[in-house]
Amino acid sequence: MVDLKTLPEPEFITVDWNQQYAEIVKSYEQIVGIPLSKGQVESLMIATFAYRENLLRIAINDTAKQNLLAYARGGMLDHLGVLLGVTRLPAAAAITTLRFTFETALTSPLLIPKGTKVMSKDNKVIFATSEDVNAGTGIAYIDVPASCTEAGESGNGYLAGDINQLIDPLPYVQTVENITLTYGGADIESDDHLRMRIQIAPESFSTAGPEGAYEYWAKTAHQDIVDVAVWSPEPGKVKVVPLLKGGGIPDADMLAIVKNILNSEKRRVLTDQVIVEAPVVVNYSIDVQLYIYTSFSMLSDVILAKANDNLQSYRDSVKEHLGVDIVPEQIVEILQKITGVYRAVVSQPVYTTLARNEVAICTGITITIAGSVDG
Structure with a gap:
């Protein structure tokens, strides 16, 4: 590509x-x-x-x-997408699972209707049950899927127990709370993500199950999916590994969403067994020593700040791509471009090759001024 x-x-x-x-x-x-x-x-x-x-x-x-894919934005990018049957993904609501706990074991069935609302303890978001659920007799609690009433990222990141204020009263219900982290909320698809899908959309036209087709449909599953690895470890099997923005690792629910998208009979070759897995995380840290020109000694703080910004950009770029090797020489090159830096010595990381299903995640950045030279 x-x-x-x-x-x-x-x-x-x-x-x-x-x-x-x-x-x-x-x-x-x-x-x-x-x-x-x-x-x-x-x-x-x-x-x-x-x-x-x-x-x-x-x-x-x-x-x-605006007629070129690389530069089109907004509505013009939408028009280019339509030419290939690609439309912008709408905003998505965050999801979770709510557990309704009863005062005592039910002696008669109880309907928890679709749309039953529960508010977060900070009073900022409301989740509503996604389907009608009948709680049978003799049970002490029941788990119900729910989604945020407002689409977007605002409903993400609430820990278990944070959604716990029942708005719509229900008989026999003693407590209600989310038992999973809320996730999956996304704003309307960005231009960059849509542009990426438009570029690979022609791959989806094939009925032979090429790598690009699986990649396209996987990225269509959710706006947060920024990279996908696809390969066949053996005849008849296809492995798909999605990566979320910011180096996020998809959980079981997100993997299920991707698998459902790929398993459509119109998208998957009948003989293919699609296996969707989470990426394998390879942790590394950055530890560098800088030698600066003596004439720039007074600007050491400025040089350190610039070095830190450059390395954070490097870290953020690497963690949004699968199979990117960890190459110390690339870090040296980034630092050597900073005005005033004479030499950069990288103690960590060491050169590491990554498999296509692995993602490199930086756990920390340490930069020190080791000395100054006349050059």
Whole structure:
């Protein structure tokens, strides 16, 4: 797959105020037959006209670039997606499991209707049951799936027991609380994620089950899926490993969502057995010593801050891709680009190759100034 970021930026029409100004001045001088000085009123008016023309040229360039996948955004990106049958994923609500505990074992069946609302203890979000559930006699509690009443990320991250205020009264219910971490809430699909799916969408047209098709449909399962590894360990078996944004590891529920998407008879080759697994985490830490030029000694704090920012960017990039090797030389290269750094010595990590189903997660960054040199 072509990395869109490596493509040269197109210029459909030249954007250069100086050129526009010079051309208009030349035309004016040819018409009136006398040279024009910059202090004249006409020169100031021409400068304004050139500025307005330059703005128009910028708008023309931007409009033209909206027809290209690498630069399209918003509604224009949606239109490009429609050409390949790809639509933007809507915002998704966070989900969890609510446990309704009764005062005593039920002596008669009790209906917990769909839409029964329970509020978080911080009074910020409300979850509602996703289906009608009949609690039979003799049971002390029952677990019911529920989703946040508001789509988006606001419902994510509530620990077990945080959703515990019953809004809609129910007889015999003593307590209610979530027994799983709330997760899965997502804002409407971002341009970058949609652009990635549009680029690989043609892979989904095949009925032979290529790697790209499984990758496309897996990324369609949820907006948080940023990378997918697909391979066949043996004939008839396909392994799919999804990775969530920020290096998140999908839980059993998220893996089930992906598996359900892939197991559709219109998407999976009949002879394929699809196995969806979570990535394997490979932890590493970064420990580096910097030697700076003596002339930059007074700026050591600035250099440390820049080094820390660069390494955090490196860490964040690596953890959102599967199978990316840990290469100390890449860390050295990042640090050597900082003005004032003479030499970077990496104590950790060591060179480590990762399998396609592994993700490298940085557990800590330590940077020290080891000394200064004249260079």
